[in-house]
Each structure stands twice: as C-alpha cells, then as structure tokens.
Amino acid sequence: MRDLLTHAVEDYLKTIYDLSLNYGRASTTQIADVLDVAPASVTGMVKKLTGTTPPLVEYQKHRGVVLTPDGEKVALEIIRHHRLLELFLHETLGYSWDEVDAEADLLEHVISDKFEQRIAEVLGNPTHDPHGDPIPTRDLEIPSHATLCLSHLRPDERGSIQRVRDTDPELLRYLSDHGVVPQASFTVTGFTSFDGNLTLLIDGQDKPVVLGTRITQQIFVEKE
Amino acid sequence: MRDLLTHAVEDYLKTIYDLSLNYGRASTTQIADVLDVAPASVTGMVKKLTGTTPPLVEYQKHRGVVLTPDGEKVALEIIRHHRLLELFLHETLGYSWDEVDAEADLLEHVISDKFEQRIAEVLGNPTHDPHGDPIPTRDLEIPSHATLCLSHLRPDERGSIQRVRDTDPELLRYLSDHGVVPQASFTVTGFTSFDGNLTLLIDGQDKPVVLGTRITQQIFVEKE
DNA sequence: TCTCAAATTTAGTTAAGCCTAAAAAAGGAT
DNA sequence: ATCCTTTTTTAGGCTTAACTAAATTTGAGA
Ligand SMILES: [Mn+2]
Ligand SMILES: [Mn+2]
Ligand SMILES: [Mn+2]
Ligand SMILES: [Mn+2]
Numbered sequence: 401m402r403d404l405l406t407h408a409v410e411d412y413l414k415t416i417y418d419l420s421l422n423y424g425r426a427s428t429t430q431i432a433d434v435l436d437v438a439p440a441s442v443t444g445m446v447k448k449l450t451g452t453t454p455p456l457v458e459y460q461k462h463r464g465v466v467l468t469p470d471g472e473k474v475a476l477e478i479i480r481h482h483r484l485l486e487l488f489l490h491e492t493l494g495y496s497w498d499e500v501d502a503e504a505d506l507l508e509h510v511i512s513d514k515f516e517q518r519i520a521e522v523l524g525n526p527t528h529d530p531h532g533d534p535i536p537t538r539d540l541e542i543p544s545h546a547t548l549c550l551s552h553l554r555p556d557e558r559g560s561i562q563r564v565r566d567t568d569p570e571l572l573r574y575l576s577d578h579g580v581v582p583q584a585s586f587t588v589t590g591f592t593s594f595d596g597n598l599t600l601l602i603d604g605q606d607k608p609v610v611l612g613t614r615i616t617q618q619i620f621v622e623k624e
Numbered sequence: 625m626r627d628l629l630t631h632a633v634e635d636y637l638k639t640i641y642d643l644s645l646n647y648g649r650a651s652t653t654q655i656a657d658v659l660d661v662a663p664a665s666v667t668g669m670v671k672k673l674t675g676t677t678p679p680l681v682e683y684q685k686h687r688g689v690v691l692t693p694d695g696e697k698v699a700l701e702i703i704r705h706h707r708l709l710e711l712f713l714h715e716t717l718g719y720s721w722d723e724v725d726a727e728a729d730l731l732e733h734v735i736s737d738k739f740e741q742r743i744a745e746v747l748g749n750p751t752h753d754p755h756g757d758p759i760p761t762r763d764l765e766i767p768s769h770a771t772l773c774l775s776h777l778r779p780d781e782r783g784s785i786q787r788v789r790d791t792d793p794e795l796l797r798y799l800s801d802h803g804v805v806p807q808a809s810f811t812v813t814g815f816t817s818f819d820g821n822l823t824l825l826i827d828g829q830d831k832p833v834v835l836g837t838r839i840t841q842q843i844f845v846e847k848e
Numbered sequence: 849t850c851t852c853a854a855a856t857t858t859a860g861t862t863a864a865g866c867c868t869a870a871a872a873a874a875g876g877a878t
Numbered sequence: 879a880t881c882c883t884t885t886t887t888t889a890g891g892c893t894t895a896a897c898t899a900a901a902t903t904t905g906a907g908a
Binding site: 651652653663664666667668671685686 | 854855856857858859
C-alpha cells in the first residue's frame with residue numbers, strides 16, 4: 401500500500417500541494433499544465449489517489465482536488481527533499497541558483513532518508529532553499545515565509561526580497577544579474593499604472609531595474 | 625534512439641559488463657540471478673538490446689551475451705557514476721563503506737553529467753572507489769587494478785589489500801572491523817588445505833584473522 | 849546414440865502511466 | 879431556458895518491463 405509512492409504519484413502530490421497553496425484547490429487542467437500531461441491522464445491518476453487506503457487526495461464536487469492529511473505528508477516529504485537538494489547542489493556542488501530546480505526534480509524521488517539527513521546535517525539544518533522557499537522540518541512543519549507579493553508595493557516603500565519562484569532558469573539568471581536575490585534590500589522608485597511596471601533601486605546597485613508584472617508577481621517580499 | 629537508456633537497460637548493461645569480466649560472457653540465468661528477475665524477462669530485454677541502432681549487445685541464442693563497444697560505453701558511464709557516488713557518499717556525506725553500494729545503485733541512473741563532473745572535482749578526480757574498484761575516467765579508460773585473488777596466497781607471503789567485492793554489507797562490516805581494508809599490508813601466517821582457510825596478520829593489528837574461501841575469493845591483493 | 853534435467857525461449861498476462869478522440873457536464877451569455 | 883465554450887471524464891490503446899507456464903534447445907551422462 402505504501403509502494404504506490406511512484407515518482408509519478410509523488411510529482412502529482414507535490415503539484416497538488418503547490419496549486420492548493422495558491423488557489424485553495426487544484427483543477428484537472430492546472431495539474432495537467434504543470435506536469436505537461438493530458439487532462440485525461442490527470443483524471444486517471446486522481447482516481448487512483450482517491451482509491452488508496454488511506455486516500456491521498458479528496459475530490460470536492462466542482463472544486464477540484466485537495467490533499468488529505470496523508471497526501472500532504474507525502475507532499476511535504478518530497479518538498480523537503482527537493483529544497484534540501486537544491487541548497488546542497490548550490491552550496492556544496494557549486495550549482496548556480498537557476499540550475500538546481502531541474503536536477504532536484506529528479507533526485508527528490510530517489511534519495512533515502514539517510515541521504516536526506518546527511519545533507520541536512522552538512523548544511524546545518526537550513527530553513528530556506530536558494531530561492532528563499534521554506535524547507536519543511538524533519539517533522540514536516542513549515543518555517544515562516546513571506547507571502548506579500550512585490551507587485552503590491554508602490555513608490556517610496558522599502559523592503560527586502562524574501563522568495564522567488566524557481567521554475568524559470570532564464571528569469572532567475574536575469575534577476576541575479578540585477579541583484580534581485582533573497583535578502584537584498586530595495587526601495588521602490590517608480591510605478592506605471594498602465595502596465596504595472598515597478599522600478600526598484602536595490603541597495604548597493606548603481607542602476608535601478610524595471611520589472612513587469614509577470615516578474616513582480618513571482619517575487620515575495622517583506623516590507624520594512 | 626538514445627532515450628532507450630532506461631534504468632532497467634542501464635542495470636542490464638552494467639550487469640552484463642561485470643559478468644563478462646569474470647566469465648567472458650553473460651548467460652541468461654546469471655543475469656537473472658544478479659538482477660533478481662525471471663530468466664524469461666532477461667530473454668525479453670536481451671532481444672530489445674540487440675534490436676537497437678546501434679545494437680548494445682551481441683547475442684546468440686543459448687550462448688549468452690556480450691556487450692558491443694556501444695554497450696560497453698554505456699556500461700562504463702554507469703559504473704563511473706556508481707563508483708564516484710560511492711566515494712562521494714563515503715567521503716563527503718559520511719556513509720560507511722557498507723552503506724554506499726545500495727544508495728549508489730539508485731542514484732547512478734539519475735544524476736546528470738554536471739553532477740558527475742562536480743562530485744569528481746570535489747573529490748579531486750579520484751581513481752578508486754571505497755572498495756578499491758577503479759573509477760573509469762571521463763573518457764572511460766579504466767585505471768589499473770589488482771586481479772590477484774587473496775585465495776591464491778600462501779604462508780609467509782606478504783601483500784597489500786587492493787580491492788574488495790562490495791555487494792555484501794555484512795561482509796564489509798566484518799572486514800573493516802578486522803582491519804581488512806584497501807591499502808592494508810599483511811603477512812599470510814597460515815593455510816589449511818582442507819577448507820582453504822587463510823590466516824592473515826594485518827600490519828598494526830594485535831590478532832591474526834582467519835578467512836574462509838568464500839571471503840578470500842572476494843578480495844584482491846598485490847604481492848610485495 | 850539416447851535420454852533427461854537444466855537452461856533458455858516463447859506465449860500470454862499484468863500493472864503503471866501515458867496517449868487521442870469522443871462524450872458529457874458545467875457555467876456564462878444571450 | 880437555450881446555446882456555446884471550456885472543463886472534465888470515459889473509452890480504447892500503446893509502451894515498458896515485469897511475471898508465469900509451457901515449449902524447446904542444449905549438453906552431459908548412461
Ligand atoms: Mn519530480
Ligand atoms: Mn527552490
Ligand atoms: Mn542500478
Ligand atoms: Mn564499490
């Protein structure tokens with residue numbers, strides 16, 4: 401019954417967890433989009449996940465899918481693997497922060513509990529990954545993390561970058577090239593209402609950087 | 625055509641490589657034994673491996689299987705992964721030498737070229753794994769390694785341990801507990817012809833250790 | 849040479865996880 | 879209420895890599 405935790409199952413659960421955080425639930429098409437499979441494949445897998453004992457997901461009539469506590473536990477285990485691996489690849493093996501997500505996506509399903517424990521020790525039981533995302537603890541509690549979106553700030557407000565969505569390597573390279581990295585402090589110096597562009601002056605940088613909403617919606621901050 | 629390199633295919637090629645080293649070829653039942661699958665499954669896979677372009681193995685019905693140069697290249701790539709990973713787990717993550725084989729068996733199929741390169745660098749481009757087995761170089765040359773079996777030594781001969789078969793964790797723990805580890809020098813102090821038992825006095829150890837043929841056949845040495 | 853047990857292959861299934869095409873169900877707009 | 883578009887499910891199939899059971903081949907000993 402616990403051997404049902406195939407790579408595919410783990411990726412579905414992780415995806416449902418992420419979507420539920422953002423939307424409260426996960427729809428068939430959203431899941432299909434993220435995992436790059438056909439919607440019909442999602443229906444098939446979701447059926448399987450409701451049929452396990454204990455069930456790993458709950459289907460709510462017209463409201464998509466949410467994880468059961470059991471499903472969430474599995475998702476958090478995989479997310480812990482993923483984020484520890486990202487940090488390990490970055491800190492110990494010298495990967496840049498745009499390269500770690502893809503490799504961690506594969507390794508997360510394969511490493512043992514021992515491997516997880518050892519890299520956590522080597523890294524000093526870290527609380528956040530290279531993109532600022534919180535790493536669930538060993539008993540799967542989630543450290544605090546910022547939820548305020550950069551797109552909501554306006555000129556003259558100051559803050560610090562806390563967290564950046566990690567799935568687009570090109571964006572990550574662009575951001576780090578311009579000093580937009582976790583812990584960087586900044587002042588908002590401009591806002592254009594037509595397109596939502598924000599201008600930021602990062603402390604210690606010469607030039608301000610202009611970011612569109614596609615970008616500012618993927619960055620989370622703390623206000624000063 | 626190169627996407628045919630599934631985990632299963634890689635494990636078959638690695639197994640055929642190992643068996644060919646020892647027996648010149650690999651029989652269906654030998655492969656089935658090592659991989660713990662049914663002989664019929666081996667026949668099926670072997671057929672698939674002869675049908676690729678280029679073919680990865682050469683096969684005559686009922687006469688066993690050998691790798692083609694292409695198949696050998698793939699096998700050596702996986703073996704490089706495996707042995708680098710073993711050393712990395714041991715040196716960097718503090719695994720003991722009996723724990724590394726199982727974990728490396730899973731990870732070897734998943735790590736990228738970049739991961740391989742990085743751990744090789746961190747380890748200083750090592751030539752041998754924790755059990756003394758040679759690590760193929762980046763261009764898949766095999767460093768020299770001892771082929772003289774400990775079971776062939778006789779009293780008063782001196783030598784040094786070079787290499788130990790790595791698949792039995794219990795044996796590995798027993799050996800390291802008694803100082804039988806790569807680079808250890810020793811003198812043979814006894815031999816019993818009935819059972820082939822050898823008595824070894826390891827330099828720096830108080831007590832001699834008696835090893836049966838089941839053990840001495842899995843240890844390779846260099847004579848002094 | 850013949851016989852027979854061991855080794856190997858063939859044939860037919862299974863399970864996972866994906867696919868496409870078509871049917872059905874929602875839900876917004878008229 | 880009806881239409882229409884989007885979302886979701888159903889139905890049927892494919893591929894990979896296992897399995898079991900039965901058939902076949904091999905090669906060693908009588
Ligand atoms: Mn994954
Ligand atoms: Mn991340
Ligand atoms: Mn393996
Ligand atoms: Mn080894």
